[in-house]
Amino acid sequence: MTTPLHRYRIVQWIDYRLPIFSWTNEHLVEYPAPRNLNYWWNFGSLAGIMLVVQIITGIILAMHYTPHVDYAFNSTEHIMRDVEWGWMMRYLHANGASMFFVVVYIHIFRGFYYGSYKSPREILWWMGVLILFLMMGSSFLGYVLPWGQMSFWAATVITNLISAIPWIGETLVQWLWGGFSVANPTLNRFFSLHYLLPFLLCAVVFIHLWALHHRKSNNPLGIDVKSPKDTIPFSPYYTVKDLVGLGVMFFVLAIFVFYLPNFLGESINYIKADPLVTPPHIVPEWYFLPYYAILRAVPDKLGGVIAMVASIAILFVLPWLDTSKVRSARFRPIYKQFFWIFLADCFVLGWVGANPVEGSFILIGRIATVYYFAHFLIILPLLGKFERTKPLPESIHQAVLAKKGGADASGAPPDSSAGSSPGGAA
Amino acid sequence: MADTAPESDQASPQGEETRRDFLILAAGAMSAMAAIGVAWPLIETMNPSADVLALSSTEVDISEIEVGQSVTVKWRGKPVFIRRRTQEEIDAARAVPLDDLSDPESDEARVQQAEWLILVGVCTHLGCIPLGNKIGDPRGDFGGWFCPCHGSHYDTSGRIRVGPAPNNLAVPEYEFLDDTLVRIG
Amino acid sequence: MRAQLFAIAATLGLVFAGIGNAVAAGSAAEPPDHEWQHTGVFGTFDRGELQRGFQVFQEVCASCHSLDFIAFRNLLDIGFDVDQIKAIAAEYEVEDGPDNEGEMFMRTAKGSDYFPAPFANPQAARASNGGAFPPDLSVIVKARDGGLNYLYGILTGYEEEAPEGFELAEGMNYNHYFPGHQIAMPEPLYEEAVEYADGTEPTLEQLAHDVSVFLAWTAEPELEIRKKTGLKVLIFIAIFTALIYIIKRRVWAKLH
Numbered sequence: 001m002t003t004p005l006h007r008y009r010i011v012q013w014i015d016y017r018l019p020i021f022s023w024t025n026e027h028l029v030e031y032p033a034p035r036n037l038n039y040w041w042n043f044g045s046l047a048g049i050m051l052v053v054q055i056i057t058g059i060i061l062a063m064h065y066t067p068h069v070d071y072a073f074n075s076t077e078h079i080m081r082d083v084e085w086g087w088m089m090r091y092l093h094a095n096g097a098s099m100f101f102v103v104v105y106i107h108i109f110r111g112f113y114y115g116s117y118k119s120p121r122e123i124l125w126w127m128g129v130l131i132l133f134l135m136m137g138s139s140f141l142g143y144v145l146p147w148g149q150m151s152f153w154a155a156t157v158i159t160n161l162i163s164a165i166p167w168i169g170e171t172l173v174q175w176l177w178g179g180f181s182v183a184n185p186t187l188n189r190f191f192s193l194h195y196l197l198p199f200l201l202c203a204v205v206f207i208h209l210w211a212l213h214h215r216k217s218n219n220p221l222g223i224d225v226k227s228p229k230d231t232i233p234f235s236p237y238y239t240v241k242d243l244v245g246l247g248v249m250f251f252v253l254a255i256f257v258f259y260l261p262n263f264l265g266e267s268i269n270y271i272k273a274d275p276l277v278t279p280p281h282i283v284p285e286w287y288f289l290p291y292y293a294i295l296r297a298v299p300d301k302l303g304g305v306i307a308m309v310a311s312i313a314i315l316f317v318l319p320w321l322d323t324s325k326v327r328s329a330r331f332r333p334i335y336k337q338f339f340w341i342f343l344a345d346c347f348v349l350g351w352v353g354a355n356p357v358e359g360s361f362i363l364i365g366r367i368a369t370v371y372y373f374a375h376f377l378i379i380l381p382l383l384g385k386f387e388r389t390k391p392l393p394e395s396i397h398q399a400v401l402a403k404k405g406g407a408d409a410s411g412a413p414p415d416s417s418a419g420s421s422p423g424g425a426a
Numbered sequence: 427m428a429d430t431a432p433e434s435d436q437a438s439p440q441g442e443e444t445r446r447d448f449l450i451l452a453a454g455a456m457s458a459m460a461a462i463g464v465a466w467p468l469i470e471t472m473n474p475s476a477d478v479l480a481l482s483s484t485e486v487d488i489s490e491i492e493v494g495q496s497v498t499v500k501w502r503g504k505p506v507f508i509r510r511r512t513q514e515e516i517d518a519a520r521a522v523p524l525d526d527l528s529d530p531e532s533d534e535a536r537v538q539q540a541e542w543l544i545l546v547g548v549c550t551h552l553g554c555i556p557l558g559n560k561i562g563d564p565r566g567d568f569g570g571w572f573c574p575c576h577g578s579h580y581d582t583s584g585r586i587r588v589g590p591a592p593n594n595l596a597v598p599e600y601e602f603l604d605d606t607l608v609r610i611g
Numbered sequence: 612m613r614a615q616l617f618a619i620a621a622t623l624g625l626v627f628a629g630i631g632n633a634v635a636a637g638s639a640a641e642p643p644d645h646e647w648q649h650t651g652v653f654g655t656f657d658r659g660e661l662q663r664g665f666q667v668f669q670e671v672c673a674s675c676h677s678l679d680f681i682a683f684r685n686l687l688d689i690g691f692d693v694d695q696i697k698a699i700a701a702e703y704e705v706e707d708g709p710d711n712e713g714e715m716f717m718r719t720a721k722g723s724d725y726f727p728a729p730f731a732n733p734q735a736a737r738a739s740n741g742g743a744f745p746p747d748l749s750v751i752v753k754a755r756d757g758g759l760n761y762l763y764g765i766l767t768g769y770e771e772e773a774p775e776g777f778e779l780a781e782g783m784n785y786n787h788y789f790p791g792h793q794i795a796m797p798e799p800l801y802e803e804a805v806e807y808a809d810g811t812e813p814t815l816e817q818l819a820h821d822v823s824v825f826l827a828w829t830a831e832p833e834l835e836i837r838k839k840t841g842l843k844v845l846i847f848i849a850i851f852t853a854l855i856y857i858i859k860r861r862v863w864a865k866l867h
Contacts, residue, residue: 035866060471077680077750080833082475085467087833088840232866240859247852254848258841259652262753270754270830271746449858456851463847480684480723490711 003029027213032231033238034219036400040114041217041238042245043107048205049246050100055198057093058142065145067191069184072147073272091261092253097139098264099253101287104135113339115327116218122319124211127204129315134201136312139285141194147187148269149279155182155190157282161295164302181275221399222327223392230396281356289353290346296357297369307369314376321376323384331390335383342375483611485603488542496559498547501610505547506598507559507571508608511582516540518569519583526587529594533583536597544610545584546598549573551591556580571595642757642764642788645820649827650759652842655835656828658690663807664825665689667818670805672748675740675796677728680749681829684722688832689825696722703727741782743795752823752830759823764788766819769798 003025005011015021064083066075079086108128111117117125144155159176163169178185216225225231232238256263264286268279284292291308298304314321329336345368352365393399484501488508491497496509511519519533537543549556551573557563558571558580566572566579568587573580578589585594600610649656665686668678683700691699700720705727708715720727728747730736737744746754755761768787773779783793800818807813828834 056468060468063472064475074680078475078477081680081685082477084470084473084475086471086475087837088467089471091837236862237866240855240862243855244852244859247848247855251845251848251852254841254844258837258844261837267754267756267758270750446858446861449854449861453851453854453858456847456854460847460851476684477682477723480682487711 027234028239029233029235031213031234032225032228033217033234034225034230034396035232035237036219036221036396037217037238037241038220039241039245040106040110040220042242043103043110044212045242046103046245046249047100047107049249050096050103051198051201051205053096054093054100055202057089057096058195058198060089061093062191062195065191067145067188069147069187069273072145072187076146087261088257091257093142095253095256095261095264097142098256098285098287099249100135101139103249104132105287108132109343112342113329113336114218114220115222115322115324115329117319118322118327119319120215121211121218124208124215125319126316127208127211129312130204131201131208132312132315134197134204136288138194138197138201139287141190141197143285144187144190145194146269147273148266149271149273149277150266150269150282152182152273152275153278153282154284155186159186161305161308164305166302183275218327219396220328220330221393221396222331223396226395227397283354286350286354289351290349291353293349293353293365294369294372296353297362297365307373311372314373318376318380322380324380324387324389325384326389326392331392332383332387333390334387335380338375338379338383342372345371345375483609485607485609487606488608489606493541498559499610501546501598505555506610507543507545507547507584507595509543509545509559510541511543515569515582519581519585522581522583522585527585529586529592531583531585531594536583536585536594538600538602542602542608543582543584544598544600544608546596547571548596549575549578549591550586550593550595551576551578551589556595640787642760642768645760645763645823647759647824647827649824649834652838654838656689656824659809659811660821660824661689661828662691663809663811663817664821664823664828666808667800667805667822668748668825671799671818672822673726673729675729675736675745676748677730677745678726678749678829679728679747680725682723682725683720685832689828693722700724741795745796748826748829750830752827754830759827761788762826763819763823765794766800766823767815 003021005021006015011021061079064075064079064086066072076090079090081087083089111125111128140154140158144151159173159182162176163173165172174180176186177183178189219225266283283289291311294311295304295308298307324332324335326332329339348364348368349372352361352368355361357365393402481502484499486497486499486508488497488510491508491510493510494512494515496507498505498507500506509515516533522533524530524532534540547555547559552575554573554575556566556571556573556578558565564572564574566587568579568581570580570582570584570587572578573589573591576590578591579587580591580595581587583594584597586592598610600608602608648654648660683696683703686696686699687693700722703720703724703726704717705720705724706715707718710716729745730739733744752758752762757764765786765788768789770785770787773785773792777785777792779785780793783795784797785792786794800815800822802815803813804818805813811817831837
């Protein structure tokens with residue numbers, strides 16, 4: 001494969017030995033993407049960028065942080081006060097974690113809506129679920145590091161979940177702690193693992209992208225690419241489109257970093273960890289609230305833990321639970337309704353998770369939890385059998401032209417002289 | 427590439443093209459600014475932090491140092507040599523013609539009071555600590571200090587005489603607060 | 612798609628608001644909103660308020676509360692010059708050592724020293740305060756739900772006598788805004804508790820306001836530079852994104 005750069009001898013020389021130029025060209029420039037991807041397809045790239053932001057700011061923070069129970073809280077304040085731009089690095093990292101989850105959750109729900117998990121993208125989807133698990137682990141470990149009250153008690157509560165495992169639970173928890181409670185050995189190993197996980201994440205992201213580029217992107221119509229006319233090269237079309245999303249994302253992130261840096265945090269985490277006093281109201285970070293609600297909806301220790309893990313693990317079998325042959329919700333009128341109900345259910349779970357287990361929250365939490373699982377285990381399998389889907393378009397190419405209202409939706413190549421039609425891209 | 431839709435940019439009007447060139451140029455310039463704007467704070471985080479900079483002076487009580495004796499104190503994480511020189515050592519340092527030195531500096535310029543020689547005890551070659559402060563240490567061929575790492579010899583004014591070190595031992599900023607107290611830094 | 616975006620943004624907004632409220636709701640009354648100069652997008656600290664607040668801290672709070680993360684050199688930020696800071700530091704003694712005999716000794720504080728704590732350790736602090744531990748005040752504004760308004764509410768929310776029927780434990784004080792209303796700290800501020808160096812009238816409200824602002828600064832000394840940087844960053848990103856969007860429109864317009 002040759003690129004414009006190949007006119008340089010040095011490029012030819014390197015590419016013959018290590019085809020980085022051809023490879024970059026194949027995957028980032030000429031990669032044939034469906035021509036109808038909308039802005040919801042930005043979020044994969046954005047998630048990748050957020051991972052990079054977290055790794056860079058994290059490496060800087062690790063240069064100034066001390067993983068020791070006597071110094072962790074103080075070294076965090078040292079970063080905030082004495083290190084040049086330290087406050088910015090910490091606030092970027094803390095709010096960046098939230099941004100990462102926002103972007104990934106939108107990415108996942110985009111997958112739900114357009115059926116991106118269906119054949120032949122099941123392994124691509126599995127890698128995505130694995131990424132979510134790793135992200136959750138990594139963010140939990142990272143939250144422990146500042147060694148505030150919420151850090152300490154989150155670590156205590158979450159690690160105690162493992163003690164629910166019959167027979168070996170207690171032993172396992174002590175092994176995880178390196179002692180009889182969350183203490184210095186725990187903090188030390190959490191720091192080590194928090195540094196390790198992002199690199200595992202990178203590896204899984206690589207496999208995720210490998211699978212993506214092998215079977216190519218899904219698209220809003222959910223139909224397969226049938227001819228070259230259905231695709232456009234990734235550059236410049238999607239590079240520039242992703243950049244627009246990138247700008248918007250960083251704008252939102254900047255608002256939080258510079259003006260609302262502690263809005264998503266817990267004030268109690270600015271109190272140094274005290275193993276003798278539990279704060280009255282323990283809540284996880286917002287991105288864990290729905291799972292937390294599911295955990296608490298089950299009035300049994302082991303059962304709660306199983307339900308919580310299952311709420312994510314169920315995504316692994318989603319490609320087989322959804323029996324519909326049609327991918328995109330655009331052609332599934334009933335599924336589309338259930339998609340929005342499911343999204344609302346997740347918000348309800350989050351809301352319940354943020355509130356104490358009392359009064360009507362208990363009942364609401366249980367109903368929402370049951371619905372969460374019913375969505376996957378009952379609604380999706382049945383919908384595939386009974387739903388009457390709308391007719392699918394012939395091809396992406398035709399659908400795009402029809403939508404533009406062009407006179408020649410029949411598929412004949414239109415005259416290309418109208419380079420700057422006022423309608424532009426939708 | 428054969429498997430993507432052909433583009434249709436043959437017949438764009440001229441004005442359109444230049445306007446886009448300008449936009450791309452502007453976006454490129456802003457990207458460069460953004461890259462610098464991001465890189466700069468990242469690099470600056472590794473500078474000495476405010477608390478480290480604030481600790482940059484230390485006070486030393488020199489009342490108990492005998493003539494001919496040396497002590498080592500810590501300043502900014504590095505050793506500082508304080509030697510109360512004998513008259514012979516002072517004379518030896520002042521007798522050297524500047525032409526014999528690879529880093530010419532007179533002894534008078536390196537001390538505030540002839541008796542007290544205060545130096546940053548870090549070899550200017552690659553940062554080892556020269557020997558010569560403790561009794562029994564080798565002091566090199568010129569009676570000052572000797573760096574065991576790569577064999578640099580310093581004289582009784584801390585000037586480099588033989589060996590790979592390019593410069594004399596550095597003189598820190600210091601001030602005699604009174605007869606017994608010196609503040610370094 | 613635009614409608615979808617709005618719907619999602621609205622839902623997100625509602626949920627966040629819900630979370631915020633849920634978290635903020637304690638067992639005590641919500642402290643009223645007080646006017647602050649430094650909040651808001653362009654707000655900066657008033658140096659006069661900060662310096663008066665520092666005086667209140669020094670003369671009142673510091674007898675029981677530590678301020679671990681603030682060094683004397685930090686006072687440069689609130690408008691004192693180097694000589695003033697040296698003079699302030701010279702009023703304090705800090706432990707140093709060991710000396711040549713291996714003994715710890717006390718010496719006059721320097722700019723690089725941190726505010727000495729009033730008690731050697733939490734146990735000593737409890738012993739002197741009837742079992743209650745006066746918390747460190749460095750990040751207290753960030754460490755309490757309600758932040759500044761809560762702090763101001765506590766300082767001005769004391770009541771001589773508990774309301775009829777309220778069981779006040781021995782040695783406790785009644786406060787409107789403290790969770791549970793029983794606070795171990797006796798009313799710290801009252802009119803003319805401090806004689807201000809700049810002649811400002813030391814009403815209870817003024818004292819509480821100034822010391823709250825001072826503690827807002829100790830919690831967020833980066834506030835001014837943060838907001839200033841943020842404004843530049845936001846303007847830059849907005850222009851950049853608009854530019855990219857125009858380019859995107861033009862690039863895509865070529866597609867048929």
